[in-house]
Every structure is written in structure tokens, then in C-alpha cells.
Amino acid sequence: MVELQILLPAILNGLTTGAVYALIALGLTLIYGVLHIINFAHGSLLMLAMYAVFFLHAGLGIDPYLALPVVVPGFFALGYLLQRGVIARASHGRDENILLVTLGVSIVIENLARYFWRSDTRTIETPYSFETVDLGVAFIAVPKVVAFAGALLVTLALWWVMSRTDLGRAIRALAKERQGARLVGIDVDHIFAMSFGIGTACVAAAACLLLPSFYVSPGVGHTFVLIAFTVVVLGGMGSFAGALIGGLIIGVTESLCGLYLGESLGQIGIFLIFIAILLFRPTGLLGHRA
Amino acid sequence: MLEVKGLRAGYGQVEVLRGIDLDVAEGEIVALLGANGAGKSTLNNNLSGIYRPFAGSVRFAGEEIAGWPSPRIVEAGLIQVPEGRRVFPNLSVLENLELGSYRRGRPRRQANLERALAVFPRLRQRLQQKAGTLSGGEQQMLAIGRGLMAEPRLLVLDEPSLGLSPLLVDEMFELVRRINGEGLTVILVEQNVMQSLTIAHRAYVLENGRISLSGPAAALLERPELRRSYLGV
Numbered sequence: 317m318v319e320l321q322i323l324l325p326a327i328l329n330g331l332t333t334g335a336v337y338a339l340i341a342l343g344l345t346l347i348y349g350v351l352h353i354i355n356f357a358h359g360s361l362l363m364l365a366m367y368a369v370f371f372l373h374a375g376l377g378i379d380p381y382l383a384l385p386v387v388v389p390g391f392f393a394l395g396y397l398l399q400r401g402v403i404a405r406a407s408h409g410r411d412e413n414i415l416l417v418t419l420g421v422s423i424v425i426e427n428l429a430r431y432f433w434r435s436d437t438r439t440i441e442t443p444y445s446f447e448t449v450d451l452g453v454a455f456i457a458v459p460k461v462v463a464f465a466g467a468l469l470v471t472l473a474l475w476w477v478m479s480r481t482d483l484g485r486a487i488r489a490l491a492k493e494r495q496g497a498r499l500v501g502i503d504v505d506h507i508f509a510m511s512f513g514i515g516t517a518c519v520a521a522a523a524c525l526l527l528p529s530f531y532v533s534p535g536v537g538h539t540f541v542l543i544a545f546t547v548v549v550l551g552g553m554g555s556f557a558g559a560l561i562g563g564l565i566i567g568v569t570e571s572l573c574g575l576y577l578g579e580s581l582g583q584i585g586i587f588l589i590f591i592a593i594l595l596f597r598p599t600g601l602l603g604h605r606a
Numbered sequence: 607m608l609e610v611k612g613l614r615a616g617y618g619q620v621e622v623l624r625g626i627d628l629d630v631a632e633g634e635i636v637a638l639l640g641a642n643g644a645g646k647s648t649l650n651n652n653l654s655g656i657y658r659p660f661a662g663s664v665r666f667a668g669e670e671i672a673g674w675p676s677p678r679i680v681e682a683g684l685i686q687v688p689e690g691r692r693v694f695p696n697l698s699v700l701e702n703l704e705l706g707s708y709r710r711g712r713p714r715r716q717a718n719l720e721r722a723l724a725v726f727p728r729l730r731q732r733l734q735q736k737a738g739t740l741s742g743g744e745q746q747m748l749a750i751g752r753g754l755m756a757e758p759r760l761l762v763l764d765e766p767s768l769g770l771s772p773l774l775v776d777e778m779f780e781l782v783r784r785i786n787g788e789g790l791t792v793i794l795v796e797q798n799v800m801q802s803l804t805i806a807h808r809a810y811v812l813e814n815g816r817i818s819l820s821g822p823a824a825a826l827l828e829r830p831e832l833r834r835s836y837l838g839v
Contacts, residue, residue, distance in 0.1 A: 482708055485701050489694040496692030498656055500752065501680030501709025 325454035326575045327568055332460035334567020335467035336522050340540050341547035341559040342471060343518030349554030350491045350511040352411060356418040357398070358544065359537025360425040361516050365391050365523035366532040367433060373440045373527075380442065380527045381462065388520045395516025400509040422537075429534035437531040445528055459528035466525045470518065471560055477514075478556065487511050491554070543570075543583075546590045552603020561601060565589070607632045607791055608653075608684075608760055613662035613672075615652040621660065622648045624815040630760065630793060635786045637802040637823060638795045640812035646795045647689055649812070650764050654686045655679040667759060680709045683759030689768060689795075691749040695738025699729055702737050702748055706755025715755070722751040725785065743774045754785070761785075762793045767801070779805050803827050 340362060347355045368387050372378040378386075402421065407413035447458040478484035490497045490507050498504060522540075530536075547566050551558025566586055574582030593600060608630040616622040622645045630636045640646050652659045655676035664672040666684050674682075694702050703722060707715045723730045726747040732740060737748055746766055753761055763782065767775040775798065783805045786792050796802040803809055803823040811819035811832065819832060826832055 482705070482712075485697060485705050486708060489697055489701075489705055492696045493692055493694050495656070495688060496694060498676045499654060499680070499686050499688055499692065500705050500756065501677040502705075503675070503677045 321454075322575065323572075325456070326571045328451065328454050328456055329460065330568035330571025331564055332456065332464040332567070333571065334564040335464045335471075336525055336563075337540070337543050337547050337567055338560045338563025339467040339470055339518055339522045339525070341544040341551070341563050342474060342556060343515035343522075344541075344544050345548045345551070345554055345556065345559045346474075346487075346518070347512055347515040348548065350487055351399075351414065351508055353414045353418065354545075355512075355515065356415065357422040357425065358515070358519060359541030360422040360429075361391065361395070361537075362519040362523055362540055363429060363532065363534060363537040364425055365520040366527055366530075366536060367429065368520075369523050369527045370438055370440060370532050373442075380440065380524050381466075384521060384524045387524055388517050391520030392513040392517040394513075396509045396513035398516070399512035400505060403512070404505060404508065426534055426537070433534065435534055437533040437536075439531045440527060442528050457529060459525075463525040463529070466521070470521045471556075474514070474518070475556060483507075483510065487514075543586060546586055548600075550589060550593050550600055552600030555600065555602040558600055558602035607667060608793075609663075609665040610653075611663045611665075613649070613652065613664065614660040615648055615657060615662075616660065617648075617657070622815050623652070623659075625662070626812075626815075626817060628810050628817065628820070630791060632791055633786075633789060634808060635782065635792045635794055635806045637806035637809035638793055638812060639797070639799050639802060639809055641797065644812040645815045646812055647764060650686055650688070650762055650795060653679075653684060653762060677709055680756060683710065683757065684762070685710075685753045685756045685758035685760070686762040687749045687753040687764060687766065689764040691742075691745045693737040693740075693745050693748050693752065695736065697737055698734050699737055699740070699748055700733040702752050703729075703755050706752035707757075709756065711755060711757040714757070718755050718757065722754045725754065725781070726751050742769050743771070746770060746774075746778065750781075758790065760791045760793065762795065764795045765797065766794070767796065767798050775801070799832070 344355060344358050347353065365387055369380050369383050372383045372386065373380060398421065403414060403417050406417045444458045448455040449458055449461050478488065486497065486502045486507050487510065490502060490504060494504060543566060547559055547562040550566065551562030566589070569585040569589060570582045573585030577584060610626055610628045613623055613626040614621060626649060638646055651657050653664060655674050658673050662672065663670060666682060669682065671679055671682060694705065703719055704715060707718060711718055728744060729747055729751060732744065737745065740748060750766065766778050770778060779801050782792060782794060794802055794806060803826055806823040808821065809823045809826050810817050819826060819829060
């Protein structure tokens with residue numbers, strides 16, 4: 317049995333990572349819930365946002381957290397235009413095409429990144445990169461605490477938009493009833509693109525929160541998006557609360573497995589959970605039957 | 607208020623409506639009758655901008671709206687309550703009503719909400735309930751309430767009596783008569799010929815994509831061909 321002094325920090329660290337997973341999964345689950353597609357470009361967009369944060373820091377000396385007000389709106393716009401200008405146009409409204417188009421977009425983005433920025437991993441250093449906070453039971457790195465709080469705040473903001481504004485209501489209405497949505501005057505193409513934009517803004521926020529403690533490389537998206545898929549399936553496809561809870565569970569699982577099985581095997585637990593969910597509760601923790 | 611001339615429409619290569627002429631004056635209830643597949647819903651969805659007509663003209667409140675996208679038509683005040691209700695099952699009753707004024711009537715949302723709830727008091731007890739959990743009759747009320755939230759100048763009701771119990775059907779027709787009495791212009795699309803003609807001022811009968819009969823409702827009730835085709839007498 318591992319002592320509590322080791323166990324508690326592992327759980328806390330897992331929660332901080334999990335909150336960022338949740339944030340990425342939130343974007344994925346939003347896009348899935350409304351457009352009924354798995355967005356394969358999600359990871360590449362995260363990578364792109366991380367490079368944006370990296371270059372803003374390297375070139376202009378902008379702190380990753382202060383980059384949030386620039387990167388998040390920028391990537392919202394990018395997502396909006398990507399859906400409206402590329403994905404909707406190229407897919408002719410057929411779901412299986414949308415899937416392929418997002419896959420194509422991700423391959424293009426990733427290889428452009430390789431071409432321009434090479435495959436090396438890059439990191440940035442901030443004054444607080446190696447600072448820690450004493451939480452009484454454990455010392456946690458400052459960037460992780462900020463990431464945890466930031467991810468929860470963004471989640472809260474998103475929840476507010478989804479439940480309290482006409483935009484959020486329209487997004488949820490469109491997810492289930494397209495014809496009805498048209499008949500109350502909802503501009504379907506616009507709301508689809510807004511959903512894609514918000515989903516992309518989520519990964520942009522995640523990028524700002526990640527970079528002080530994580531590296532960036534052209535393939536970094538895969539690391540996160542695979543986990544984000546697991547989170548979405550665990551929480552229930554299209555469920556926001558599910559994504560949050562799922563993200564935290566996955567983060568803690570990864571951390572504890574890393575503790576017991578060794579750092580390199582930490583992800584085994586994630587995929588065991590994934591398989592168990594598919595076997596015993598395919599709709600996820602908070603999902604509904606289709 | 608609404609003037610349709612030579613409207614041709616359909617899906618892909620298939621022409622469903624082969625030249626429709628009809629008009630609706632302010633304050634009227636105009637019934638649009640016809641069997642399944644006659645083209646009633648196709649006509650509605652072309653009026654609402656869900657589909658683009660192949661040819662012809664649709665004038666609404668002085669403007670040519672044929673080919674306009676649906677948000678713009680909603681904004682102009684032509685509101686359709688669709689067949690099958692099409693309420694948002696995952697949203698609460700209140701949210702459904704609020705979204706009724708998504709495009710039109712938003713500044714007076716609160717007042718219109720009170721008005722819609724006065725028309726459908728039963729919805730008031732269900733405000734926080736998900737629309738998907740309502741009974742068929744309640745969903746129909748919600749769909750009409752949602753339509754009223756947009757302050758319609760012309761309300762198109764597509765088969766409001768479909769799937770309701772006979773008692774509720776009576777209630778529904780009485781309600782249409784009432785909201786029309788308050789000044790709302792209504793197109794009533796129905797298979798229920800008898801009851802529609804009782805409350806309508808005028809009616810059109812749609813057959814195979816064409817208007818086969820039209821005139822004052824009372825006169826149509828006497829037409830032998832209508833009685834034969836739809837009333838079985």
C-alpha cells in the first residue's frame with residue numbers, strides 16, 4: 317500500500333491534468349452533439365493553438381496566460397471559418413463526408429506544421445514554470461493549479477452560454493431538431509459554424525493553459541485527442557457534464573496508474589476504462605440512448 | 607396579405623406543385639385541404655423558405671419572398687407551426703417558447719410569453735419540464751405557443767389536429783377560431799375537411815399538386831365532388 321503522502325499528490329496532479337482533458341473533450345463533445353460528427357481536426361487545432369501561444373511568447377514575449385484574450389477569439393474565428401468555408405462546403409451536407417473532410421484538414425495542418433516548424437519538441441520557460449503551491453497535503457506546480465482553475469472557469473463560462481443565452485439554446489435546439497430550428501428562424505449554417513468556433517476556442521484555451529508545463533510538437537495533438545475521445549465516450553457523447561466528470565476521472569486514473577505501474581504505463585488505465593465502458597455502458601456515464 | 611402565383615416546387619427533379627395560385631387576406635382563416643401526398647407540406651415548406659421554389663411568385667405583406675432563406679421569412683412574420691410539432695425535445699417548455707422569439711419579437715419576449723401562457727394555461731405547470739416528456743396534445747400546444755411567440759402576421763398551421771384525441775381535436779379547432787378572432791391571419795392545412803370548413807372563411811383543395819377546388823368554405827361544404835372524395839357520402 318502506498319502512503320497517503322504520495323497518493324494525495326498523485327490524485328491532485330491527476331485532477332489538474334483531468335481538467336485540461338475535460339476542456340479539450342468539451343469542445344469535441346459540443347461539435348459532436350450539434351453537428352453529429354467526430355471532429356478529427358480537433359487535435360491538430362490544439363497543436364496549432366499551442367504553436368500560436370509558443371510563438372507569441374518566443375517572438376513577442378507574451379505570457380501564455382495573457383495570450384488567452386488573443387488566441388481564444390482568434391481560434392474561435394478560425395473554427396467558424398473552417399466550418400463555414402471548408403468543411404460545410406466540401407462535405408455537401410453528408411455526415412460521412414464531413415468525417416473525411418475533418419480528417420483531411422487535420423492531415424494538412426499537421427504536415428504544414430512539420431514543414432514550417434520541423435518535428436522538434438519545443439517548450440517555453442516562464443518565471444513560474446517551476447514554482448509550486450503548498451496545498452497543505454501536497455506541493456503542486458503553479459502552472460497545473462492555474463490550468464485546473466482556468467479549465468474550470470472556461471467550463472463554467474461555456475455552461476453559462478449554453479444554458480442562459482439564445483445562442484446556447486439555439487445550439488442545443490439544433491442538435492436535436494433541425495427542421496424546428498429552421499422554422500423559428502435559426503440560421504442553421506451560422507449556428508453550426510458557431511458551434512465549431514466555440515469547440516475550437518476550447519482547445520485554444522487549453523493550449524494557453526497547457527504550454528507553461530507542456531511541450532509542443534506537430535504531433536502533440538494526438539496525445540490529447542485520443543484521451544479526449546475516451547473522455548467523451550466515458551462521459552456520454554454530447555454530454556457537457558459528462559465531459560467534465562469524465563475528464564477528471566481520466567486524469568486521476570492516468571496519474572494513479574502512473575504511480576502504481578510506472579510513468580510509461582500510466583495510460584493503460586485509460587484504455588482499460590475505455591474498453592470497460594464500451595462493454596458495460598456504451599452510452600457513457602451521463603449519455604442517453606440514441 | 608399573401609399572394610401565391612404559379613408556384614412550382616418539388617424535390618430534386620420531381621415536381622410536386624405544378625402551378626399553385628392562392629391568396630389570403632388579412633384576418634382570414636384559409637383552409638388548405640387535400641389528401642396525403644397532395645403537396646400540402648411541400649407548399650408550406652416553400653412558403654417558409656425551407657425549400658426554394660422552382661418557379662412562380664410568393665408575395666407576402668408587399669414583398670416578394672420566393673427564394674428567401676427561412677430566417678428572413680420568419681423575420682417578416684410568416685410563421686409555420688409544422689406537422690409533427692417539431693418542438694425541441696431536449697429543451698424545457700420555457701426554453702422552447704423563448705426560442706419562438708429567436709428571430710422575431712425578442713424585445714417583447716416576456717409579454718408574449720404571458721400571452722402564450724394565457725392561451726395555453728396547461729403549459730404554465732410544465733415550464734421547467736423537457737418538451738420531449740409532454741403528451742402529444744401538450745406538444746401541439748407548445749408548438750403553437752412557440753409560433754405565437756414570434757408575433758406572427760400570418761400563422762401557417764400544418765395538421766394541428768393530427769394524432770390528437772377527438773376531444774382535443776375539437777379544442778384545437780376552437781382555439782384556432784379564437785386566435786383568429788383576436789386578429790391573427792391563419793392558413794390551416796388539414797386533412798380534417800369537415801371541421802376545417804366549419805371554422806374557415808375560405809378554402810382551397812389541393813390535388814396532385816394543383817388547386818382543384820376553391821371558394822368560400824360554406825359553399826365548398828355543399829360541393830358534391832368534395833363530399834364524395836373526402837366525406838364519403
